[in-house]
Amino acid sequence: MKCWSIVATLVGGLALGAMAGPVRAEDNAVIKGKVIFKGDPEKYKRTKLDTSKDANCTKPVGSEDVIVDKDNNPPTLRNVMVSIKEGLGDRKFEAPKTPAVLDQKDCHYEPHVLGVVEGQEVVIRNSDPTNHNIHFLPKINEEVNKTQPKQGMEDKITLKKEEPFKVKCDVHPWMGMYITVFNHPFFSVTDKTGTFKIDKLPPGKYVVQAWHEKFGIMTANVEVTSGETKECDFTFEPK
Numbered sequence: 001m002k003c004w005s006i007v008a009t010l011v012g013g014l015a016l017g018a019m020a021g022p023v024r025a026e027d028n029a030v031i032k033g034k035v036i037f038k039g040d041p042e043k044y045k046r047t048k049l050d051t052s053k054d055a056n057c058t059k060p061v062g063s064e065d066v067i068v069d070k071d072n073n074p075p076t077l078r079n080v081m082v083s084i085k086e087g088l089g090d091r092k093f094e095a096p097k098t099p100a101v102l103d104q105k106d107c108h109y110e111p112h113v114l115g116v117v118e119g120q121e122v123v124i125r126n127s128d129p130t131n132h133n134i135h136f137l138p139k140i141n142e143e144v145n146k147t148q149p150k151q152g153m154e155d156k157i158t159l160k161k162e163e164p165f166k167v168k169c170d171v172h173p174w175m176g177m178y179i180t181v182f183n184h185p186f187f188s189v190t191d192k193t194g195t196f197k198i199d200k201l202p203p204g205k206y207v208v209q210a211w212h213e214k215f216g217i218m219t220a221n222v223e224v225t226s227g228e229t230k231e232c233d234f235t236f237e238p239k
């Protein structure tokens with residue numbers, strides 16, 4: 001774990017850790033970094049999925065539970081959800097007006113890990129010329145179980161409570177993804193560059209969480225002042 005300040009435009013006399021004040025656009029504190037994979041990438045090579053059950057699934061993607069981008073130096077881990085776990089106090093945040101999109105494409109889910117804000121609309125789309133049955137498996141939110149037999153079909157749903165849960169397809173057993181519902185907009189999922197960026201934060205002391213579906217959770221304490229950007233890397237080292 002390393003976290004250091006790369007820009008420090010400190011507002012003098014700011015009381016850190018004070019009562020949660022309003023979020024001001026001019027504060028725009030940023031926490032960003034990389035999720036590094038330490039270990040043997042060969043051990044976690046993506047496997048070919050058997051999609052022969054459905055002749056319409058002609059472009060099978062590889063397994064997605066662990067994706068290490070070994071050409072990055074150091075190698076990085078994809079599909080890690082990095083988010084603010086603690087430190088926002090009792091602030092309330094409005095859901096974005098733009099819906100989050102969950103696509104079923106080439107018989108897998110895009111994206112594999114999706115973050116949404118409580119109350120934000122989620123568009124579920126079938127871009128494939130085959131039947132999918134999307135099945136949300138939440139504990140708190142309402143279960144979603146919808147069949148989309150035709151290409152181009154869409155359903156719209158709204159998730160109302162903070163919670164992480166799994167999504168599966170009842171037709172294609174290899175299909176799976178994860179949704180996390182947050183009560184704030186401060187999260188970021190690592191892509192093939194292994195990087196994350198959480199911006200527009202108010203100044204504060206935060207617990208930042210990095211979650212991976214196989215390797216679990218890591219946390220870091222990070223303090224940012226108004227206008228500051230802090231860099232913070234997480235290293236997952238599976239045993």
Ligand SMILES: [Cu+2]
Nearest residue numbers: 132169171172
């Ligand atoms: Cu499916």
